[in-house]
Amino acid sequence: MSGLRARLQEATSRIHARVEAAPFFVALHDGTLPPLAAASYLQSLSIVHAVLEHALATSSDSRVSHVWNAGLAKLPYLLDDLKLPGVEPLRAIAPGIRAALALADRIVLNSAAGPALLGYLYVLEGSQNGGLMLKQLFAVALGVTAQDLSYFGCDGRDTHRRWTQFTGSLDAVTLSADEERMVAEAGVAAFEGLEAIVLALFPFDEGRVAVHVTAVNPEAGRHTLPADPSEIGIALRAGVRARERFPYLERRFGERGRRFTASDSCWLLTLIPLEYATIARNIAWLRTVLASRGIPSLILENHMRELVAEVEAATPGRLAETQSFRRVVDDLSASRQAQVADATVASLAAQFGTRLIALGGTDLGAVALLASAHADEIDVPGSYAAIESWLADPASFGAPWCAAIREISGALSGVSAGLPA
Incomplete structure (x- = not known):
């Protein structure tokens, strides 16, 4: 075996074995892992997957897009599992969540170095190789049936074929020696992050259990959340x-x-x-x-x-x-x-709304939103373009719709001081 897969496997083998020997996984195999620890692990993974998958999907590096595709996304499975009746919906073991956020931060920092993301993806995708066994073990820990769980073993009997296809795409990527090293280091960092998560989750202190905003949105970071x-x-x-x-x-x-x-x-x-x-x-x-x-x-x-x-x-x-x-x-x-009165917005909506609905099935509230963006432009330069460019994108809407949006922009520029000339 040669190529990027071999480099990653060699670089991560020691830390991989160390993670598998952590007390969390020992308890999981013994059937003694508390449900909250298992649920907090799912929540931690949702944080990591959400951040990584968004970084992969939005990467401008062609080598990343060669490997990544939406079919590799696992976040939807995790979100489904977190809704299961036996899973604590809000409370989690706070140190584990903090460790997941730290790993997510590291992924964001590495996202600028495009191909480094492949190291994180290798580790998380590789975890599905033991997914069918983990499905059984986590089902016991969570008090649900294995059939209820979506994330572990999500590829079923197709796991080996998909893994072979994935590693083949990795090996087809052309990297410099420095880039290959960065990818390998990212793989190690992924395992280090997972190790920090599982060490924080078990054993755990009941006094460190809390409600965290990532239960509502895995990508919310460190937002304040009501405790009640x-x-x-x-x-x-x-x-x-x-x-x-x-x-x-x-x-x-x-x-x-x-x-x-x-x-x-x-x-x-x-x-x-x-x-x-x-x-x-x-x-x-x-x-x-x-x-x-x-x-x-x-x-x-x-x-x-x-x-x-x-x-x-x-x-x-x-x-x-x-x-x-x-x-x-x-x-x-x-x-x-102060920029565009509601009465003016209503008049423009009456003028253009029916036309937009005829063209697109809905007007998307375009007039009111564009008028608001005019006002925002005074304090937030670029805010008008941030919405107008999307509403007038011919790749998403037909030419007649885009022409109507441009007419609305022209009409607004005559009544608003918000949009620069």
């Missing part, structure tokens, strides 16, 4: 309603966007009891982040209103507590309308 599950429920319900208001979000950002809406909603809820200045500062930061990624502040404004409505409906006694938060929402609205 009922509060998390409030945030999630508000997030669902806020998202349903704008079909654009589903069309553009899909499942990953749904997860970020959920974690953002949980974080927004933690701002409600704070002072006005603190809330305003945090919302200004989030507005900048979202607007620069093609999510105009109108969407944030609506999300915040849905959150207030949900909080006040669930706990009417908190009306006074939401006052500062509502004031910040009103500030957002006033800032937006």
